[in-house]
Amino acid sequence: MQTKVNQVANEEKVVKKNKIESYDISRSDETMHLAIDLAKFIKENRLYQNIQGKEYVNVEGWQYAGSRLGILPIVEELTSMTDSTEIKYLAKVNLLNLRTEQVVGAGFAICSNKEQGRKYYQEYAIASMAQTRAIGKAYRNILAWIIRAAGYEPTPAEEMDYQGNVQEVKAEQPRAAAPAKTMKAVPVEAEAVPVPVASTPATTEEEAPAVKYATAKQKEEIIRLLNNPVITRQEKTKMLLNINKLDEERAKQSIQKLKKVIEDREHEQSAAA
Structure with missing residues (x-):
């Protein structure tokens, strides 16, 4: 008799746990509870960037939102578009519903070393950022409204490309004693990674290991x-x-x-x- 009582109690605990941890995206009351949980989790773990006075959630925050809904990102494709003048990758990510094992969304993204601030990035870093952006994009396509309900901007921080920092650099340029030389030297990039431009392609090809x-x-x-x-x-x-x-x-x-x-x-x- 006691064994039967314990079994029933355990089953009730499992049912209760599933109800708490599983959200139905079609039910507004459940997703609002999720939005409240997201706001707290993102704030406590600082999974956001403040860009021009607005808060944008990092891809880790979007992944947390997806995991609470049983939706996982799977990198479907990673295509190299690299040539002799540019390191460039295209990534495609599918979103898999763990309950139904069906694809419920997708996202594409590109990253290049010709972007502002990525001139000296090695190949593996460009490939990684393409995947990260694609993950954020895939989640944005289906969960943007939940992130908005949590009080954040509905665009992944990685898509914004830290425009706030770029604008700050531009604002400081007029203070330079010799503006023309400053523009040529590109001091921000030179200070961050003091590598000669001519040697960059060879360094990238020879030293960057294929991940x-x-x-x-x-x-x-x-x-x-x-x-x-x-x-x-x-x-x-x-x-x-x-x-x-x-x-x-x-x-x-x-x-x-x-x-x-x-x-x-x-x-x-x-x-x-």
């Missing part, structure tokens, strides 16, 4: 393991926020670690029963 990001199959395996009941919500959220930053080796290690944790916890539960 092999986790494969789609590895990410799917990680997602499958994270959905195991013994994995806590905090552990799942942390892993989902960083899944697109994993390279193949780290993804392999994460899969092995998750399998070990699941095996140990299931064994403990069996022993306790």
Whole structure:
């Protein structure tokens, strides 16, 4: 009899937990609760940038919003558009609904070393930023109204390209003693990375290692393991926020670690029963 009572109590706890942690995007009352939670989480963890007096959420904040709805970004494509004069990448990201296992959104983004402030970026950094922007864009296409309800601008901070900093630099230029020379030397970039312009292409090609990001199959395996009941919500959220930053080796290690944790916890539960 006691065993039956405990079983019913445990089932009630599971139902209650799912109700709290799972939001239905079609229900305004539930998404408003999510917006309140987002506002607090983003503010406490400073997952936003203040640009020209307005607050824009970083991609990590958008990923947190998506994870609360069971929506995960998967990098579908990363295409090099690099030539002899420019390092350039195009990324495509799909949004996967973990409950239905269906794609519910997508986003495209490009990053180039010809952009303001990225002249000396290495190839892996340009490729990474393209993916980051595509993740933010994909979430923006379906969750912008929730971010707005949380009190933030409905555009990812990475899309804004830190225009506020660019304008501050321009405002300081007239103070220079020799404006013409200052414009030629581009002092902001020279101070940040004192590398001769002529040597930049060779340095990028010779020293920048090719980063092999986790494969789609590895990410799917990680997602499958994270959905195991013994994995806590905090552990799942942390892993989902960083899944697109994993390279193949780290993804392999994460899969092995998750399998070990699941095996140990299931064994403990069996022993306790």
